[in-house]
Amino acid sequence: MLDKLTLLGRWGINNLRQLGKAGILLYRALFYPPNFRKGFPLVMQQIYSEGVLSLVIIVVSSLFIGMVLALQGYHTLAKFGSAQQLGVLVALSVTRELGPVVTAILFAGRAGSAVTAEIGLMKATEQLSSMEMMAVDPIHRVISPRFWGGVISMPLLTLIFNATAIYGAYLVGVKWLGLDTGIFWSNMQASVSFQSDVLNGIIKSVVFGIAVVWIAVAQGFESVPTSAGISNATTRSVVYSSLAVLGLDFVLTAMMIGSW
Amino acid sequence: MSEPKIENLVEITKMSFQHENGKVVFQEVDIVIPKGKIVAIMGPSGTGKTTLLRLIGGQLTPTAGQVMVDGQNIHTLSRKALYQLRTRMGMLFQAGGLFTHLSVFENVAFPLREHTKLSESLIHTLVLMKLQMVGLRGASNLMPSELSGGMARRVALARAIALDPAFIMYDEPFTGQDPISMGVLVKLIRTLNDALGLTSVIVSHDVQEALSISDYVYVISNKKVIGQGTPDAIMQNKTSMELQQFIQGLPDGPVPFDYPANSLEQDFLEGTVNAR
Numbered sequence: 251m252l253d254k255l256t257l258l259g260r261w262g263i264n265n266l267r268q269l270g271k272a273g274i275l276l277y278r279a280l281f282y283p284p285n286f287r288k289g290f291p292l293v294m295q296q297i298y299s300e301g302v303l304s305l306v307i308i309v310v311s312s313l314f315i316g317m318v319l320a321l322q323g324y325h326t327l328a329k330f331g332s333a334q335q336l337g338v339l340v341a342l343s344v345t346r347e348l349g350p351v352v353t354a355i356l357f358a359g360r361a362g363s364a365v366t367a368e369i370g371l372m373k374a375t376e377q378l379s380s381m382e383m384m385a386v387d388p389i390h391r392v393i394s395p396r397f398w399g400g401v402i403s404m405p406l407l408t409l410i411f412n413a414t415a416i417y418g419a420y421l422v423g424v425k426w427l428g429l430d431t432g433i434f435w436s437n438m439q440a441s442v443s444f445q446s447d448v449l450n451g452i453i454k455s456v457v458f459g460i461a462v463v464w465i466a467v468a469q470g471f472e473s474v475p476t477s478a479g480i481s482n483a484t485t486r487s488v489v490y491s492s493l494a495v496l497g498l499d500f501v502l503t504a505m506m507i508g509s510w
Numbered sequence: 511m512s513e514p515k516i517e518n519l520v521e522i523t524k525m526s527f528q529h530e531n532g533k534v535v536f537q538e539v540d541i542v543i544p545k546g547k548i549v550a551i552m553g554p555s556g557t558g559k560t561t562l563l564r565l566i567g568g569q570l571t572p573t574a575g576q577v578m579v580d581g582q583n584i585h586t587l588s589r590k591a592l593y594q595l596r597t598r599m600g601m602l603f604q605a606g607g608l609f610t611h612l613s614v615f616e617n618v619a620f621p622l623r624e625h626t627k628l629s630e631s632l633i634h635t636l637v638l639m640k641l642q643m644v645g646l647r648g649a650s651n652l653m654p655s656e657l658s659g660g661m662a663r664r665v666a667l668a669r670a671i672a673l674d675p676a677f678i679m680y681d682e683p684f685t686g687q688d689p690i691s692m693g694v695l696v697k698l699i700r701t702l703n704d705a706l707g708l709t710s711v712i713v714s715h716d717v718q719e720a721l722s723i724s725d726y727v728y729v730i731s732n733k734k735v736i737g738q739g740t741p742d743a744i745m746q747n748k749t750s751m752e753l754q755q756f757i758q759g760l761p762d763g764p765v766p767f768d769y770p771a772n773s774l775e776q777d778f779l780e781g782t783v784n785a786r
Contacts, residue, residue: 379569383569
């Protein structure tokens with residue numbers, strides 16, 4: 251009994267310590283951004299490897315999600331004779347929920363895991379230590395650019411996700427199922443508000459972006475520098491960030507719908 | 511600490527170190543590294559030789575005692591002062607620690623680009639000079655993945671001396687080198703030290719090589735310094751059994767080869783898997 255209590259205590263302390271370390275890392279990545287002359291190219295590089303290279307998976311999935319949403323929505327809406335509201339249905343569900351959430355989860359799988367594995371490998375092969383011994387702070391040079399690259403990429407990817415998904419719905423709804431183009435777009439325009447729908451979605455995606463990259467860099471930086479340790483860290487990075495995104499989504503939605 | 515002239519580059523006094531998981535690595539260790547000398551730190555694997563280098567480099571903090579580097583207590587320095595001090599230190603890691611996404615040239619140029627504002631043509635000249643020293647000028651366009659382990663170590667050495675440090679730490683420089691590059695490396699370390707007026711610390715368990723180039727030797731085992739002196743004195747030392755066992759590579763002696771275990775009777779005769 252006492253043993254189990256000790257174990258629980260140790261587990262708790264270890265987790266708190268990890269959280270503390272990750273918090274310090276976040277603080278240092280946030281408040282010591284790389285200096286502009288040296289840091290800008292590094293951040294651009296990371297926007298490329300985290301953002302641009304994630305484009306394929308984001309565009310393809312969003313196109314199909316939009317098309318499926320349109321198909322499903324059309325059949326349900328048609329039962330109530332309101333198929334012309336299809337554009338509204340798709341646009342609202344994508345900009346408010348699906349866009350930020352699915353982008354964040356895909357981003358965690360594509361870019362977050364890559365960041366974790368890369369940082370973990372740099373740690374295991376003593377690249378981070380040797381950088382430190384060359385008087386270059388790995389947090390400035392490695393962590394911070396990856397962090398900012400991810401935070402900047404996420405909302406941009408979300409916008410692209412939104413646009414492609416709506417285009418996919420247009421393809422299915424208008425080109426295939428034969429809805430009227432004018433009605434499709436004008437209903438959408440009339441019912442989607444920029445502030446409470448599109449902007450709130452973007453705010454969500456910024457928060458998710460911070461959460462996903464924070465988890466990714468922290469898991470990489472604190473990983474056990476062995477092959478097993480890195481693979482564990484990569485798995486944890488994806489699992490934790492997906493869970494964090496879903497949890498945060500609930501909190502943010504409650505805040506936005508509740509009293510904003 | 512403001513003596514006009516510091517004789518010893520590194521002074522470790524009564525230093526103890528314990529890992530986060532509670533494993534004690536050092537207990538009240540005293541080590542002095544005089545300026546301009548090559549000091550070898552030897553010991554069986556797992557005695558924390560690499561940890562010692564990390565303590566000197568300020569990457570780890572001792573649990574007790576102090577580490578003075580160039581007259582400054584390295585663990586009370588501000589981050590800025592510590593980084594300032596590190597620009598005058600070079601460290602050669604066991605695996606090299608080359609940046610895998612940069613070419614050999616860019617790896618060696620990295621510290622120059624980070625810490626100096628030299629022109630591109632000057633950097634080019636400097637990098638090729640450093641690579642020439644380790645015999646790899648022709649390999650400047652290769653990626654680290656295309657190098658053998660020994661070559662990677664030599665590139666890392668070129669990178670470690672890129673900023674002309676006053677002090678170099680070598681972590682197991684001889685492991686994984688073939689006889690030729692081993693000979694070259696031994697000579698190179700000696701030449702670098704004498705020509706550039708460096709101070710070098712070599713951590714190694716290759717007894718012959720380490721003894722052949724060092725001016726002074728420390729042997730660490732079981733959390734303590736078990737012997738020190740000039741290479742000759744170490745070789746001639748007959749008083750310490752531990753030291754003799756290590757220098758001559760004897761399987762039996764006070765330094766145990768076997769990992770601590772239950773008695774043979776307990777492990778083999780009791781017949782249960784969960785004996786302990």
